[in-house]
Amino acid sequence: MSALETAVTAAAPAIAPGVVPETIASTGQDQFSGPDVHGHFGQYGGVFVGETLMAAVEELDQVYRKLSKEPSFWQAFDYDMKHYVGRPSPLYYAERISKKFGGAKIVLKREDLNHTGAHKINNTIGQALLAKYMGKPRIIAETGAGQHGVASATIAARLGLECHVYMGADDVQRQSANVYRMKLMGANVIPVISGSRTLKDALNEALRDWATNVDDTYYIIGTVAGPHPYPMLVRDFQAIIGREARAQSLQEYGRLPDALVACVGGGSNAIGLFHPFLRDSEVAIYGVEAGGDGIETGRHAAPLSAGKPGVLHGNRTYVMSDANGQIIETHSVSAGLDYPGVGPEHAWLKDIGRANYVSVTDTEALDAFRMLSRMEGIIPALETAHGLAYAFKLAATMRPDQFIVVNLSGRGDKDLNTVAKIDGISV
């Protein structure tokens, strides 16, 4: 047995590995106080939408505040999490790759094993319950890489709701498999040709649709952005990730992790993992943004690393805009991180110093993508690969008796074409 293996064994918990806790009961109770009643996290968040949508946003806030106090709502949510999504997702110790870096153990929270292959389904199930309760027969969603679109189409099919998904025209081309998935499940995919034809423009179009069809339409926002109450309720649904990870860490390792790492685009998988640990001050938290060609080149999608506070898509947060306040085009190899804003709670966590926000480049993410595939037999989403790339660097600086939980937020099947193209292969 090597020194590292000895250390690993020594740190292993008394409870037999592989025993996973039952789904941790959801309560919707946040463990860090925000947001306030107006949806503010410090100076961030809030409600910045056109007047036509204000009533809908306020209604959603009232409905969610009422329902989130009812145990039956969370029981229905937890039932679907267990029986439809397949939760709890396991914590997996990536032993070979941990040993390669010789530092802290790298432990993966396997959200890629969820039904539809990513964490996005946690949120769409929660919001679809709200849509159903509010009697809205029509749901709309925006999507970048297609994961949130697929998760929305999935739950719409299951609940018999009409579903329309807005997707940048370029992303429709790049992510044709996900487009077909959505169509198979009966969703209408609408290519967006306005503006820069990417995720931000899909969001603009979804907001326009919502304003036009506000009476019968529920807008399922896919991340912890948008006007209040979206950043709060999406977080509450995704926080099941962190609650499970926290309990699993205690059960399987006998203590809390030394660090958490997750990729941040809008930031829903990250806040889901981070939130239940926010009061655990001994747990270091790292959000990893898309550095694209490198922060110094300006071609990236890292508003927390290189943006400044502004207002976009209904909330005040860090945004990527020029000196005149125009939103600038982002760049990332990962369509799901290719967004110029970020959830307001992340903006606040950055300012108060509770979480650290860093970035990795396209190249580093692609290296991590390949490394995890080869060494662990897990093909991660390119979004997720950003978190992995940073976790590898971080682990190397830590001791073998420490461990890092990385949110393996999604599987990489959707990215095969993108990576193959980079490799000059057609599949």
Place this chain on the structure above:
Amino acid sequence: MSRLTACINAVKAANRKVLIPYLVAGDPDADTTVALMHQLVSDGADVIELGMPFSDPSSDGAIIQLGAERALRQGTSLHTVFAIVSAFRRTDRHTPIVLMGYLNPLEAIGYANFVTQAADAGADGILIVDLPVSEAQSLLALTRPRDLDMIFLVAPTTTESRLSAICENSSGYIYYVSLKGVTGAAIIDTGEIRERVSALRHRTQLPIVVGFGIKDTHSADAMAEISDGVIVGSALVQKIGELTENGKRDAAAIAESTALIKDIRQSLNA
């Protein structure tokens, strides 16, 4: 009394309807925008809404988004907008100008800086589409001392409790949004708008003008009949877009692109 309030009072006293065209600053270019504004006044505009172009105008339809994109391609910034207002004011000290846009450009240069420059340039009102009253207090604290009117929208979906807050914080006029949707969509139900506007009358003494979906003399007449006036945006921006398409900037082309406003003025006066 602000220039905007004085102007609308005078229009109402003359038993006329207020006509407010909207155009995007910098579309097709800054100098032509100034010429278009003068042309609009001679066509019978009472007030001008000058759009501050934004990259992500999520409350606007495709026509105004394209107008904003044309303006941004010309390098239009808030400084350009202020320069356009100043240039217009050199020869027109009478026609009120309302700056209409989205919040992020104001966040970028700072509210105080924005208010100072807008007032110094000669603007009269500010309408920020994605800034509801509940988030507007810090901007209102800056606009009031400078006599800049803050205009807010009332939509078909606006609730009673919101209506009170909007009426309390508005000055200049109330912008009633005719439809659920974005700019440039089609008006469906005139009867419902009539009811909503008359209900609004009981809440405020401010003039009520109707916008969204007014694209010809017919829709302008119908909306003016039940309100104090109308705002015409997309239909005008569509015509101004032709200046870019055909590359013309001469006086005849400019007059041609605003002819709709002249027609609407005549129809409203008839």
